[in-house]
Amino acid sequence: MIRIGANPICWSNDDKQDIGGDISLEQCLSEAKAIGIEGMELGHKFPREADALRPILAAHGLDLVGGWYSTFLIERDAEEELKQARAHIDLLKAFGCKVFIAAECTRTIHGTQSAPLSTRPVMSEVEWGRFTTRLTELADYLAREGLTLVYHHHMGTVIQTEAEVDRMMEATGPAVKLLLDTGHITWAGGDPARLARHYRDRIAHVHTKDVRPDVAKQAAAEDWSFLDSVLNGVYTVPGDGAIDYVAVFREIPDYSGWIVIEAEQDPVKAPPARYVKMGFDNLNRFIDAAGLKR
Structure with a gap:
């Protein structure tokens, strides 16, 4: 079953909390529900205690999908990572979430507005071995807790390019699943349809944002940071950029789970109620056109 979150x-x-800093959690959840969104991922304005969060989501008739967790597996072992993630794990389990969204953030520069994307971290051979071994161990631990680790490749991090996603997936065990993020892989020069096809049996979560190629090209030419690129509109909602979503979705015909609109923009330039509604309507069309099971 497909659900849109x-x-x-x-x-x-x-990553830069003054972007949309004036928008309340109440406005966010009310607008999301009015659009037709069924569930939300966590953000920095969400309480992280189940007893506090439950009535807020219930008041809007929304489920908790899951939420980002920053791993530092290059620096610490899987047992330590599990200890650090304990509160997050318990929150996810309290809401019956199925996925644990992980992104390696050792030396990441995606949250540093002054750091051009050209300065993003790259792993050494030793670090590759350490990272993939520990990621597999963490995924195995989480599986025993009833959670599926889905890896979130991301601009500005050690897993950014299609080749890096391939290497990570090849070097990790079956408990490590992929979060397919159409926007990140497209901006990184990859092909989301090819990733969908190649890893269809290991894709357990999907993030959708579209890319404006002219902004991406300018970001590369002028050596912008991730955040400056976002503020200049590199990302938008599905159907408002260059990605062929029907082609991507046709490669995962048996996918069941959440498809999440995760399109960060400057809300002053792109009012969220209007843009998320646009993305929601487009996603519904794309899902149906691709023949995915509702």
């Missing part, structure tokens, strides 16, 4: 980063940015 949203990430609050469409309203308020997590």
